[in-house]
Amino acid sequence: MSDQDELTGPVQVVGTGLLGTSIALACAASGLDVLLSDTSADHLRTASGLGAGRPFDGTPPQLVVVSVPPDHLGAEIAAALDRSDAVVTDVGSVKTAPLREVAGRAGSNRYVGSHPMAGSERSGPLAASSALFEGRPWAITPHVLSSPEAVTLVEALALRCGAVPVRMTPDEHDRAVARTSHLPHLLAALVAGRLAEAPAGHLALTGQGVRDVTRIAAGDPRLWQQIISANSDAVLTLLSEVRDRLELLISAVDAGEGESVTAILEQGVAGTKAIPGKHGGPVRPTRSVYVQVPDHPGELARLFADAGASDVNIEDVHIDHDPGRPVGLVELLVAEGRAEHLLSSLEARGWVTHR
Amino acid sequence: MSDQDELTGPVQVVGTGLLGTSIALACAASGLDVLLSDTSADHLRTASGLGAGRPFDGTPPQLVVVSVPPDHLGAEIAAALDRSDAVVTDVGSVKTAPLREVAGRAGSNRYVGSHPMAGSERSGPLAASSALFEGRPWAITPHVLSSPEAVTLVEALALRCGAVPVRMTPDEHDRAVARTSHLPHLLAALVAGRLAEAPAGHLALTGQGVRDVTRIAAGDPRLWQQIISANSDAVLTLLSEVRDRLELLISAVDAGEGESVTAILEQGVAGTKAIPGKHGGPVRPTRSVYVQVPDHPGELARLFADAGASDVNIEDVHIDHDPGRPVGLVELLVAEGRAEHLLSSLEARGWVTHR
Numbered sequence: 128m129s130d131q132d133e134l135t136g137p138v139q140v141v142g143t144g145l146l147g148t149s150i151a152l153a154c155a156a157s158g159l160d161v162l163l164s165d166t167s168a169d170h171l172r173t174a175s176g177l178g179a180g181r182p183f184d185g186t187p188p189q190l191v192v193v194s195v196p197p198d199h200l201g202a203e204i205a206a207a208l209d210r211s212d213a214v215v216t217d218v219g220s221v222k223t224a225p226l227r228e229v230a231g232r233a234g235s236n237r238y239v240g241s242h243p244m245a246g247s248e249r250s251g252p253l254a255a256s257s258a259l260f261e262g263r264p265w266a267i268t269p270h271v272l273s274s275p276e277a278v279t280l281v282e283a284l285a286l287r288c289g290a291v292p293v294r295m296t297p298d299e300h301d302r303a304v305a306r307t308s309h310l311p312h313l314l315a316a317l318v319a320g321r322l323a324e325a326p327a328g329h330l331a332l333t334g335q336g337v338r339d340v341t342r343i344a345a346g347d348p349r350l351w352q353q354i355i356s357a358n359s360d361a362v363l364t365l366l367s368e369v370r371d372r373l374e375l376l377i378s379a380v381d382a383g384e385g386e387s388v389t390a391i392l393e394q395g396v397a398g399t400k401a402i403p404g405k406h407g408g409p410v411r412p413t414r415s416v417y418v419q420v421p422d423h424p425g426e427l428a429r430l431f432a433d434a435g436a437s438d439v440n441i442e443d444v445h446i447d448h449d450p451g452r453p454v455g456l457v458e459l460l461v462a463e464g465r466a467e468h469l470l471s472s473l474e475a476r477g478w479v480t481h482r
Numbered sequence: 483m484s485d486q487d488e489l490t491g492p493v494q495v496v497g498t499g500l501l502g503t504s505i506a507l508a509c510a511a512s513g514l515d516v517l518l519s520d521t522s523a524d525h526l527r528t529a530s531g532l533g534a535g536r537p538f539d540g541t542p543p544q545l546v547v548v549s550v551p552p553d554h555l556g557a558e559i560a561a562a563l564d565r566s567d568a569v570v571t572d573v574g575s576v577k578t579a580p581l582r583e584v585a586g587r588a589g590s591n592r593y594v595g596s597h598p599m600a601g602s603e604r605s606g607p608l609a610a611s612s613a614l615f616e617g618r619p620w621a622i623t624p625h626v627l628s629s630p631e632a633v634t635l636v637e638a639l640a641l642r643c644g645a646v647p648v649r650m651t652p653d654e655h656d657r658a659v660a661r662t663s664h665l666p667h668l669l670a671a672l673v674a675g676r677l678a679e680a681p682a683g684h685l686a687l688t689g690q691g692v693r694d695v696t697r698i699a700a701g702d703p704r705l706w707q708q709i710i711s712a713n714s715d716a717v718l719t720l721l722s723e724v725r726d727r728l729e730l731l732i733s734a735v736d737a738g739e740g741e742s743v744t745a746i747l748e749q750g751v752a753g754t755k756a757i758p759g760k761h762g763g764p765v766r767p768t769r770s771v772y773v774q775v776p777d778h779p780g781e782l783a784r785l786f787a788d789a790g791a792s793d794v795n796i797e798d799v800h801i802d803h804d805p806g807r808p809v810g811l812v813e814l815l816v817a818e819g820r821a822e823h824l825l826s827s828l829e830a831r832g833w834v835t836h837r
Contacts, residue, residue, distance in 0.1 A: 303681075
């Protein structure tokens with residue numbers, strides 16, 4: 128395995144959108160010299176202004192990170208290989224398509240594809256953060272001619288950004304993300320598309336469930352069209368499987384065959400259980416503790432101080448803050464066995480909890 | 483409109499699962515006498531033990547809330563109408579199906595259907611909370627013969643639980659939830675079902691997107707099968723629309739027709755924009771501020787104290803706590819225009835932020 132100290136810089140980042148700027152910020156924060164390129168002078172200025180690095184001035188880089196839209200990946204990777212002797216990676220969502228354009232070129236042994244599993248439905252340098260990759264998987268996809276040194280350097284980049292490198296072949300990667308990213312995106316878009324056509328008043332019944340299902344469908348349509356198109360074979364295989372299941376589901380609902388509907392829903396439950404825990408470990412059972420928090424400055428701090436004093440580790444927090452109400456509701460997620468202790472402890476300190 | 487003081491109790495809750503127990507807890511917390519019934523002695527004991535009320539002993543209720551699985555709703559509503567002169571509501575996810583069984587019965591003017599838009603992928607009384615309905619929409623669906631007094635009383639129940647009553651016809655309700663709840667659930671199950679069949683190692687690339695899309699697919703398959711079956715007409719209409727769109731999508735991806743794929747994705751974006759803000763208001767643009775927080779007790783409290791002192795209202799919080807690391811990452815969501823001020827303010831107090 129790799130060590131992040133292999134990477135000494137300079138690092139050139141080509142394309143200062145959300146991913147490129149986030150990588151540049153993480154590299155710059157760790158003390159590396161970062162060189163930025165972008166065809167948009169606006170993006171370049173914004174990224175530099177955020178402290179992501181300085182405009183590319185011809186300084187030879189140790190590593191080039193290509194972070195441009197899918198349709199331009201192949202050309203930009205090839206240009207980067209031609210321009211210097213640097214190792215070149217890209218962070219595109221599809222790995223076999225750019226490889227086809229690089230294969231056979233001089234210097235292709237210096238190319239190693241990669242793909243951080245992080246992003247946002249927002250885009251552009253202003254949405255960037257050096258913390259975007261913290262604890263996230265980052266696929267490293269060497270091809271057969273990639274040199275071991277190049278692979279090590281790209282893994283060092285992932286580590287430097289706080290991510291967890293996961294090595295796989297480009298083909299395996301593309302089939303994996305078709306399932307874990309591209310199919311979910313397309314289906315979320317189909318569900319969201321039905322909302323766009325809802326009769327007046329019907330969306331008043333929108334709950335948290337449909338918000339979660341459709342959140343990623345807000346992503347940039349042109350970017351996603353390019354991703355889908357670059358991975359069309361793997362995506363089509365899965366879309367056909369879903370079409371077949373959907374036909375089954377429609378027949379079963381139409382015929383009132385409850386057992387067939389249940390079987391499809393049970394496979395869904397099995398799928399949610401197959402997802403690994405956030406940090407690769409097992410999913411730990413948590414319970415929600417709800418606390419009323421007056422809408423005054425400092426009350427949230429007092430709640431966390433009291434929760435801290437009860438010696439219960441808070442796994443996550445949600446704040447449901449309705450601007451029209453004098454009291455907000457805070458949901459604290461804690462290990463299942465610690466919820467009762469936290470509740471009594473907070474109540475003893477005068478907090479109104481909901482059981 | 484209604485006043486929550488109309489409801490003076492006793493309230494009888496039939497069925498002490500997640501919803502029934504949550505309603506009982508909210509009513510009991512506001513000082514009402516709550517009577518609990520369940521065919522499961524276990525659930526009844528648990529709900530009483532949580533403080534949700536006392537076992538039904540024949541005391542005549544003012545209001546009966548039927549909270550049983552969809553297949554049993556009609557029979558339980560009818561039984562409740564026969565048993566006393568109380569107003570009867572149910573909180574089932576489908577409103578026309580139980581109504582068909584009630585229509586024409588003596589006392590049907592005392593029945594008003596309702597449906598709180600809140601729930602959880604967990605079930606049973608232990609997952610219940612009196613805060614479950616806080617700020618959520620609660621559909622109130624009178625039929626043509628419902629008496630105004632009965633409607634007022636059921637609205638008072640929704641208000642008492644902290645929810646926002648939304649009045650509509652049973653038919654309109656069912657078409658609305660087919661779109662905002664039942665279709666999203668089925669599609670989430672189809673996406674999750676593909677994960678269940680993933681080759682080994684592919685799920686290592688699971689990101690937050692697919693977790694969100696599939697979260698609700700973890701719900702109880704038998705319960706959801708009954709919901710879908712009770713609302714099959716409205717669900718089939720939407721499933722057919724999705725099938726047609728899916729066919730279009732498959733042809734477009736197969737033929738490399740980028741513009742058609744983009745059009746489908748754009749309709750998805752339009753759908754996400756059509757969703758109202760969490761509390762019915764407009765969606766306010768927020769920005770994420772990431773802060774490193776050492777994994778010591780009290781550090782979270784210190785962060786919130788410092789954030790509070792900077793006079794920035796925190797809209798939501800996410801904690802990304804990897805047990806293997808000495809430092810956790812906390813994401814604070816704040817109004818877009820306040821992010822820079824919060825960042826500088828926290829940095830001045832010694833916090834490591836990510837820009």
